[in-house]
Amino acid sequence: MERWLTGDDPTLVETAASVRAWVPFAADSPLYEAYAIRIAEDSDMLRVLAAIPGSPAINILLAAVQLLLTRDDALAAWYPRLAEDVRDPGDEAYEAFRAFVLDRREEVLALGTRRTQTNEVRRCAVLMPVIAREMAARGWDGPVHAIDVGASAGLGLLMDSVRYRYGDTVVGDGSLTLECDNRAGLALPSRVPAFATRTGLDLHPVDATDPEQAAWLEALVWPEHADRLARLRAAIALRRDADIAMVEGDAAATLPRVAAGLPEGPIVLWHSIALYQLPDDALEAIDDAVAAVAAERPLVRVAFEPQPGGWSDLRVGLRPRSAPPVVRGHQHGAWIDAA
């Protein structure tokens, strides 16, 4: 097989372009960034990627490798090598990774049908001050109904149950603390918004109490991010006792039914790193569903979706694509900054 991409195979050229487009989003993982840059030039690896149906395929491939590593004791000899490579990603690390993927192609591809449903609870640290501000602006003092669109395992709906630390400022209380650098000097609320109900909408809700599904969520965490892994585990533990309803299906179809079933009171609806890959007609359908609910009862919508460059914008509006960004935030919630 030809190792280096020649440009003769249009499918591989397209796959390589999608990997290159993903590279900026891996800026927080030197290892994955180094792998992606090399994969984009490597025909054998691009052939594996092209056989992965989910999106982004590279994220699924990397998570599949992580999962296989944790599943198989026989790989213990390879694993420390990965840990070492994390400190100095380079050609040697890539060769080990490449050999692993090509040797275990069938096992990797068997996991390739899984989905990228990374659930990062620290995104709440970026969303929460904006949601609190919008609620205050509308005079919504009491508990609101929270709806998270594209909620994955519903960990974002723990927003009212965790503690936040922005430098010296602490907001809220809870056994899990989310640290976020408030680079924008954004006004912070004195208390966390209170939720009367919590509903997660997802095409395929993840049951984080199922060990196999929790292991996949863990595998989606990038290898350098030990803090994220610890947070994920803590959030999954909190999720077990939290009163969160998960509703399966396309949010455009489920939202009207869910909203109609909620008791009176305002709705705060948000989505984080969830809808950016949807085609325009699917986004329009969700916008229309949100607008229809908002015509019947008070509703605010906050969108936290990726932008080219690796960060994500927060926009407030029933049709957020036509609203200007109010702030921008780190894709995993590490900082919040001026738009």
Ligand SMILES: C[S@@+](CC[C@H](N)C(=O)[O-])C[C@H]1O[C@@H](n2cnc3c(N)ncnc32)[C@H](O)[C@@H]1O
């Ligand atoms: C990357 S996950 C993000 C999870 C979570 N919002 C977070 O920030 O950690 C994106 C989720 O959006 C869901 N999703 C995508 N399109 C959707 C739609 N039309 N309706 C409901 N859920 C959708 C996917 O199934 C996936 O679980």
